[in-house]
Amino acid sequence: MAEYTPMIQQYLKIKAEHQDAFLFFRLGDFYEMFFEDAVKASRELEITLTSREGGSADRIPMCGVPYHSARNYIDQLVQKGFKVAICEQTEDPKQAKGVVRREVVQLITPGTVMDGKGLDEKENNFLAALTKFDDGTFGLSFNDLTTGENKVTTLSKDPQEVINELYSNNVKEVVVSSTLDQDVRKRIIDNCNVTISIEDDTVIPESLTDIICKLEDGKLVMAFGRLLNYLQKTQKRSLEHLQTVQQYYINQFMRIDLYSKRNLELTETIRSKGKKGSLLWLLDQTVTAMGGRLLKQWIDRPLIRREEINVRLNMVETFIEKYFERHDLRDLLKEVYDLERLAGRVAFGNVNARDLVQLRKSLEQIPSIKSIIGTLGNKYAVDLAEKIDACEQLTELLNHAIMDNPSLSIKDGDIIKDGYNETLDQYRDASKNGKTWIAMLEKQERERTGIKSLKIGYNKIFGYYIEVTRANLQYLTDGIYERKQTLSNAERFITPELKEKESLILEAEEKIVQLEYDIFVDLREQVKDFITRLQDLSKIISEVDVLQCFATISEERHYCKPLFSENEVYIKDGRHPVVEKVMNSQEYVPNDCYMKDGRHSLLITGPNMSGKSTYMRQVALTSILAQIGCYVPASEAVLPVFDQVFTRIGAADDLISGQSTFMVEMLEARNAIVNATKSSLILFDEIGRGTSTYDGMALAQAIIEYIHDNIGAKTLFSTHYHELTSLADQLNDLSNIHVSAIEEQGRVVFLHKIQEGAADKSYGIHVAELAELPNTLILRAREILDKLEKSESNQMLISKTQSKEDKMEYSQESQLSFFEQAKTQSIETSISKKDKQVLQSLKAINLLDMTPLEAMNKLYEIQKRLS
Numbered sequence: 001m002a003e004y005t006p007m008i009q010q011y012l013k014i015k016a017e018h019q020d021a022f023l024f025f026r027l028g029d030f031y032e033m034f035f036e037d038a039v040k041a042s043r044e045l046e047i048t049l050t051s052r053e054g055g056s057a058d059r060i061p062m063c064g065v066p067y068h069s070a071r072n073y074i075d076q077l078v079q080k081g082f083k084v085a086i087c088e089q090t091e092d093p094k095q096a097k098g099v100v101r102r103e104v105v106q107l108i109t110p111g112t113v114m115d116g117k118g119l120d121e122k123e124n125n126f127l128a129a130l131t132k133f134d135d136g137t138f139g140l141s142f143n144d145l146t147t148g149e150n151k152v153t154t155l156s157k158d159p160q161e162v163i164n165e166l167y168s169n170n171v172k173e174v175v176v177s178s179t180l181d182q183d184v185r186k187r188i189i190d191n192c193n194v195t196i197s198i199e200d201d202t203v204i205p206e207s208l209t210d211i212i213c214k215l216e217d218g219k220l221v222m223a224f225g226r227l228l229n230y231l232q233k234t235q236k237r238s239l240e241h242l243q244t245v246q247q248y249y250i251n252q253f254m255r256i257d258l259y260s261k262r263n264l265e266l267t268e269t270i271r272s273k274g275k276k277g278s279l280l281w282l283l284d285q286t287v288t289a290m291g292g293r294l295l296k297q298w299i300d301r302p303l304i305r306r307e308e309i310n311v312r313l314n315m316v317e318t319f320i321e322k323y324f325e326r327h328d329l330r331d332l333l334k335e336v337y338d339l340e341r342l343a344g345r346v347a348f349g350n351v352n353a354r355d356l357v358q359l360r361k362s363l364e365q366i367p368s369i370k371s372i373i374g375t376l377g378n379k380y381a382v383d384l385a386e387k388i389d390a391c392e393q394l395t396e397l398l399n400h401a402i403m404d405n406p407s408l409s410i411k412d413g414d415i416i417k418d419g420y421n422e423t424l425d426q427y428r429d430a431s432k433n434g435k436t437w438i439a440m441l442e443k444q445e446r447e448r449t450g451i452k453s454l455k456i457g458y459n460k461i462f463g464y465y466i467e468v469t470r471a472n473l474q475y476l477t478d479g480i481y482e483r484k485q486t487l488s489n490a491e492r493f494i495t496p497e498l499k500e501k502e503s504l505i506l507e508a509e510e511k512i513v514q515l516e517y518d519i520f521v522d523l524r525e526q527v528k529d530f531i532t533r534l535q536d537l538s539k540i541i542s543e544v545d546v547l548q549c550f551a552t553i554s555e556e557r558h559y560c561k562p563l564f565s566e567n568e569v570y571i572k573d574g575r576h577p578v579v580e581k582v583m584n585s586q587e588y589v590p591n592d593c594y595m596k597d598g599r600h601s602l603l604i605t606g607p608n609m610s611g612k613s614t615y616m617r618q619v620a621l622t623s624i625l626a627q628i629g630c631y632v633p634a635s636e637a638v639l640p641v642f643d644q645v646f647t648r649i650g651a652a653d654d655l656i657s658g659q660s661t662f663m664v665e666m667l668e669a670r671n672a673i674v675n676a677t678k679s680s681l682i683l684f685d686e687i688g689r690g691t692s693t694y695d696g697m698a699l700a701q702a703i704i705e706y707i708h709d710n711i712g713a714k715t716l717f718s719t720h721y722h723e724l725t726s727l728a729d730q731l732n733d734l735s736n737i738h739v740s741a742i743e744e745q746g747r748v749v750f751l752h753k754i755q756e757g758a759a760d761k762s763y764g765i766h767v768a769e770l771a772e773l774p775n776t777l778i779l780r781a782r783e784i785l786d787k788l789e790k791s792e793s794n795q796m797l798i799s800k801t802q803s804k805e806d807k808m809e810y811s812q813e814s815q816l817s818f819f820e821q822a823k824t825q826s827i828e829t830s831i832s833k834k835d836k837q838v839l840q841s842l843k844a845i846n847l848l849d850m851t852p853l854e855a856m857n858k859l860y861e862i863q864k865r866l867s
Contacts, residue, residue, distance in 0.1 A: 005055035006099045008034065014087055014104060020197075021083035021107060024070065031086075032064040044080060045073050074108055075116040081195045083109045107234035110195045111173030112145050114348055119146065121338060122284070122292025128166060129175040129227035131202070131219075132184070138162050139223025141245075142169055143231065147293075147340040148241040148347070148535060150211060152224045153248050159184050160257070160671070165250070166192045167258040168300045170267075175199045175230045191258065199230040208232075211244050220247060241347030241531050254302035254627055255644040255675075259668050263647040263683075264620055265578070266299050279621060282578050283630065285552040287330055289338040290538050291545025298546060302627035304641055306564055311380050312547060312629025313561055318378040319551030326548050329372050333545055336362045336369075339538035343531045346524060353406035353415040353520065356527065359534075360398035366390040366537070373544060384544065389537055394530045401523055410520050413513040421519055427512045434505035438464065441498065449475050456498075464502040465492040550630040557581070559631035562622075563638045569595035569619070569714060572636040576618035577625070580633060589752040590634075593619050595714055599735045601707065604718040605725060605759035606739030608767045611752040612718040613649055615739065616683045619716060620645050623681060642681045642714070646672035649685040662691050666856060669703060673711070680713040686720065695859060697721045702855060708733055725758035838865055 004012065011034055015023045022041055024031035033041050034054070038061040042049035051059035065073045074084050086108065091101045110118070111127030119125055124144045131139040140162060141152040155161040166174065166188065173195040174188060185196055202225035204212055215221050224245055231239060262270055269277040280299055286292045303309045319326045337358040345351040367390050374385035406415035418425060442456040451472045458464050462485055468476065469490045481493035553559070557577070573590035580588040589611075595602065604612050622632045626639050648668045665687065672682050687703055688696030700721055707715050708731045728736045738759035739752065765781050845858060 003055055005053075008054040008060065010099050010102060014085075014102065018083075018085040018104060018107065021085040021109075022077055023085045023087055023104075024065075024074070025087045026067070026089050026102065027064075029067050030064040031067060031070050032062060034060050034062050036061075038063040041077070044082070045076055047073075071116060075113075075118050078108055078110055078113055078116075079118045081110055083107060083195070083197075104236075106236055109173055109197065109234060111143075111171070111175075111197075112231070112234055114146055114345070114350065121289035121341075122286070123170060123296060124149065124293050126169045126171045127173050127175065127227065127231070128169065128171045129199070129223065129230065130162060130180065130184075130188075131177065131223040131226055132180060133219055139219055140165055141220075141224040141227045142171070143227055143242070145231065145235070146344050148243045148344055148531075149340075150224070150243055150245040151248055152215070152220050152245055153250060154217075154220065154223075155250065159187050161250070163187060163191045164255075164257050166194065167261065173197060175226055177226070197230065199226050199233070201229040202226045204228060205232055208239065208242065211242050213244060215245055215247060217247075235348075237349060238347060240528065241344045241535075243532075243535055251643075252304070254304055254624070254642060256300075256302075256624075257646070257671060259671070260620075260645055260647040261300075263649040264617060264624070264645075266624070267296060277578060277582070279578060279624070282581055283549065283553055285549040286545045287333045287549075288336050288541065288545045290340055290542035291333075291549065294542040295546045295549065298628045299624070302624050303629070304627065304643055306641055309564070309627055309629055309641070312550070313631075315378055315380055315547045316550045316554060316629065316631060317561055318376050318381065319548050320555050322376055323555075325372050325376060326551060329369065329544070329548055330552070332365045332369050332372070333541070333548075335365045336541060339534050339541065343534040343538070346527050347531055349524070351524060351527075352408060352410050353402055354408060356398055356402050356523075357404065357406065359527075360395060360402065363391055363395040363398075366541075369541070369544070384540055387536075388540055389533050391530055391533055391537065394527065397523070397526065401519075411513070411517055413509075413516045416516045416519050421515070424512065424515050424519065427508045427515065430508040431505055431512060434501055434508065437501055438498075438505075441501075451475055457492075462492065463494075463506065464498055465494055466498065467492050547629070554631035557633060559625075559633050560635055560637055562626040562632050562634075564626075565638050565640055567597060567640055568638055569593055569640065570636065570638040571619065571622055571632075571634050573634055574618055574622055574637070575633040576614050577621060577633045579614055579618075591615055591618075591752075591754040593754075598733060600712060600733040601704065601715040601717065601731070601735070603704070603725060603728065603734055603736050603758075604716060604738065604754075605720070605722055605736065606718075607741050607759070608720075608764065609770070610739035610741055612739055613685050615754060616649065616685060616716045616718060617647075620647065620681060620683055640679065640714070642679060643677060644675065644680040645683075646676055646680065647683040647685075648672065648687060649683060673703070673706060676707070676711050676713045678712040680711075682707060682711075682713050682715040682717075684715070684717045686718060689720065691856075695856070697723065698859075699856060700724060701727065704734065705731065720764075722758065728758075838862055841865075 011023070011025050014025070015035075015037070022033060022037050025033065038049060041047070042063045045063075045065070047063050047065065049061060049063050052062045054060035074086075077084050084107070085104045086106045087102050088105045089100050090103045090105075093100050109127075111125070113119055113125055125146055126142045126144050129141045131141075133139060136157040138155040138157070138159075138161070139152065140155055141150070143150050153165070155165065162184070171192060171194055174192075175197045176185065177200050178198050179200075188194060189196065202222040204221060204225045205228055208228055212221055212224060215224065231242075256264075256266070261267070265278045267278050267280045268275060275281045280296055283299070284292060284295060286295055303312075339359070339362055342351070342355055342359050342362075345355055366388060370385050370388040370390060373381050373388070376382075401417060401420045403415055403417050407413065416424060418428065438456055442454070445456075445466065446452055446454050449472075451468060453469055453472065455467050456464060457467055465484055466481060467490050468481075473491060476493075480495060482495065483491060484494045485492040557580070571593040574593055575588050575590050591611075593602075593615075604615065606612050618633070622634060622637060623639055623642050623645065625632045626637065627641065646668075648665060669684065669687060672680075672684075676682055684703065688698075688700040691699070700717075700719055701724055704715075704717055704724065704727060707713060712733070725736050728734050735756075736758040737754055737756055740755050741759075765778060765785060768781065769778050841862065
């Protein structure tokens with residue numbers, strides 16, 4: 001390092017401590033980057049890459065961004081998943097001996113953004129910390145630095161639970177230990193698209209011990225300690241807005257894994273990954289940022305305690321009945337700014353005067369909001385109203401201190417009201433009177449000299465001056481003016497009297513700006529005393545906002561209040577809430593769903609495009625809406641409280657993990673089969689279609705039987721294997737339903753109506769015709785279908801009551817007839833010695849004791865032997 005200049009040596013020393021971040025190194029009015037940082041930043045930010053002498057033989061790559069516009073560049077890097085270390089001058093250059101001292105004052109990362117374009121006002125920005133305990137279980141903690149929210153939980157040894165929680169909370173960054181398994185890290189990165197950071201210190205900082213007061217488990221304290229240490233080391237400032245850590249358990253809520261959340265499009269759509277078209281998009285009639293964030297949390301975590309659900313539903317019912325009160329409440333809530341994030345900015349020290357005006361305006365609405373809620377006549381509403389703290393002292397303080405339209409910067413003055421500080425008023429009076437004197441002097445000099453264009457001006461370099469055009473210089477004959485500056489068409493002068501007044505005015509203005517800044521900083525410290533009260537207030541306001549939102553959407557969309565049963569599903573005229581809205585003027589065809597004892601599983605058949613997947617999804621979405629406390633899209637609804645929802649809908653390869661569509665399908669099916677209970681809801685759409693016909697149908701049948709016999713969960717299973725419909729004769733709790741369609745003049749018309757019984761055909765070629773495939777292709781497909789239907793064996797389904805020998809004989813004959821081998825040929829004479837060994841292996845298999853995945857693996861093994 002000796003060959004570099006002292007300044008570059010300083011840069012390299014600081015950079016060595018922040019190797020995983022872009023170092024924004026303050027030089028005058030710019031943040032500069034050097035070496036590899038400069039090369040990468042110029043590419044990512046599309047800015048010019050230059051170079052400079054650094055003391056070595058070669059020039060050093062360099063790029064920079066202006067200090068005043070650095071925020072935009074920082075936002076761009078952080079949104080791309082990078083970290084930015086802000087390095088500032090920490091001593092006055094005039095007093096420095098040698099190189100000015102510089103230090104990193106803050107590390108901005110994807111999980112620690114406090115403001116900027118990277119923040120969505122209606123979404124939390126969670127940072128997470130993952131800790132693996134000695135027993136193999138995991139501890140997972142979360143913090144939203146912008147709001148101060150903290151929570152922590154323990155999870156099983158299965159990394160999939162970790163991934164589900166990270167996905168649910170839309171985490172941007174995960175802090176882990178340096179020793180965490182690489183395969184766990186890879187799974188997190190592949191599934192959650194997060195930045196990984198390292199922190200090995202888990203001891204709670206002494207200054208923050210108060211926020212863990214509710215944690216009794218030492219493992220949880222360690223899990224949250226990792227998060228706190230990372231926050232302290234990156235932010236390097238007060239974190240007094242952090243709220244008390246709340247412990248939660250994942251079985252306290254309806255569990256919906258990340259695959260099911262994606263398939264149901266709860267908070268984002270599968271195709272665009274955007275909010276529009278999701279359930280969140282449909283529901284979001286909140287009018288505050290806090291309410292929008294809480295709504296997303298509720299959708300991610302539906303309730304499972306009936307009492308809590310009914311409290312919300314009763315509040316929604318009250319809001320629907322009290323239309324005018326709800327309308328007035330919405331108007332008031334529109335004037336409430338983001339109290340949670342305003343409190344965070346106060347604690348963080350980056351709040352400005354306009355933020356405090358927003359805080360004051362918000363608090364001014366609270367008394368009226370409290371009054372409306374208290375008069376709704378609902379017991380829970382009365383309880384909420386009693387808890388509302390309007391923070392009157394803070395409102396009065398801000399009203400007395402801050403101007404209605406203050407300047408944006410807290411260092412430019414014009415933020416504190418007259419009458420708040422006596423000394424400030426005196427300075428302002430001196431400044432005002434001085435300027436009045438100058439105006440009078442200008443008028444006096446015009447009259448005295450007869451120069452009507454004479455003016456008194458001011459600039460920061462020369463101060464106050466008297467300006468006279470060249471054409472009028474002849475009128476200055478008394479020698480009072482002293483020449484100060486010569487311009488192309490004018491001369492500027494001063495007088496001793498003007499210089500004296502200038503000194504008084506500028507001194508007053510300088511003192512005004514400094515005093516206003518000092519007063520504001522003191523005021524900010526006073527506001528800090530209200531942070532906890534503001535956070536408590538924001539929780540109530542956000543809850544009220546979400547509940548009125550539910551009432552608004554329920555009334556607009558004609559939803560009904562659900563009732564709850566022990567084990568029965570009864571949905572009359574159910575609709576898919578999002579599809580119904582997107583269709584607009586088109587008439588949506590509603591459908592019923594009925595499941596009870598003796599009818600826990602529904603096997604759904606019908607053509608493609610007829611609405612099977614939509615029907616299945618609407619049942620799940622109806623259940624989720626009910627359990628978050630919202631009315632549901634139906635004319636009547638009676639539902640059980642589901643503990644979990646599992647879906648296997650759609651087809652997609654997992655290219656990152658190297659898994660095919662079929663493997664993804666099997667893994668998602670396994671997840672449901674292993675974790676579902678009798679109180680769960682399972683949606684399986686076209687299971688088994690990703691492999692050969694017989695493999696797929698065998699797996700589909702085995703899965704249906706396994707869920708029916710061993711789990712007993714409410715199940716909707718759609719399929720194109722019409723042969724499976726005969727299972728309804730063998731399984732007591734399975735019923736057939738189908739989506740109806742009719743043919744008119746050779747074309748299929750989808751009625752989108754669910755009816756009892758099995759579908760008579762698939763209409764696949766009709767769908768291909770609708771897709772406008774070539775006519776010759778369609779005709780050939782019809783010809784092939786006709787031949788296949790004539791040659792197809794009448795029996796394809798394996799009865800559970802058949803013997804193993806019967807099953808083997810049927811299997812052989814089916815396969816032989818499929819390949820059009822002579823049916824009269826004896827099986828014993830047509831197979832080789834190796835094939836006979838395979839047959840013996842098949843006879844030894846007990847299919848009923850195997851899971852679908854085991855059956856698939858066994859089939860693969862046998863296929864290899866035959867090959």
